[in-house]
Amino acid sequence: MKYLYIVTSVSMIISIITDWKKTIKAVKISLNKMFKIMPNFLQMLIMIAIILYFVPDEVIVKYLGKSAGGVGTVLGLSFGTITMMPGFIAFPLGGILLDKGVSYMNIAAFTTTLMVVGFVTFPVEKEYFGVKITVLRNVIGFFIAVIVTLVIGLFFGEVF
């Protein structure tokens, strides 16, 4: 988070010095985007607040934490494959889950399949690429997500 503030401030300063008008436009765009996503964002926070009231932290850690092992990863991969959620919602959600003790690996399983496997976008994709290519592409995507998940687990010391 410290880096985020540093990067944003430096970019803002450079942008202001280079072109004041463009910077104003950038601020307007970001405010616009923020307001547009706000309702969905609040809804996500509300749902998580309610769900996490009924599901104690220990249960989350047990099934999605480091020690959950394969179970948590399979859960993450399945959730990400079936559901559809914009990154603007998914990553903050990942941040909350991380605080609750979910492992990086299982969050990666969720967010990466979410990005790569288009279960919900399948009907759209097949209109452009045809069924065969769409299936192939999504299956390959799933395996890429599995590899990414394992590598994340390795680097964060969550496997072995």
Added chain:
Amino acid sequence: MKNKKTIIIIIAFFVFIFFSLVINYNPGLEIGENFLDFAISMLRVLPAAFLLIGLFEVWVDRETIEKHFGDDSGLKGYFWSILLASTTVGGTYVAFPVAYSLYKKGAKYSTIFTYVGAAALVRIPMTLFEASFLGIKFTIIRLGTSLPLIIITSIFLEKLLKYKEISFRKENK
């Protein structure tokens, strides 16, 4: 319509929390506390992340990148398709029609698949969000692993399609 439902949920939630406060209803208070916790931690990150995205949209010149996409010779072709994909605004939905038009313009299958795959994985606004909430280390590892895999599998997919003589849909889109 969908937005209306969201607004109703939000209002209902705040009414529920308000009455929980009035009658001291414990579950309601705890849920409200959860919500406040999350909202505060989000507020610390969101404005900065969205500012970066705004700056990105204003300063990145997509036309230059699109112009370069034409010369898809060798490694450079993959480089430009990833760069083009990273500047995609919106979801993967946007990438499919673009991919199809690239196909009609005669781009190689492997560069097209690299583009679509990368559009799902490295869109910069989304990646900024990821790094803000999950950390830079997470993002770097993910990009470092997935990008080479996208290129390799795209080349493989191209070979497979040529071998099996499968092609994109013929109809005009």
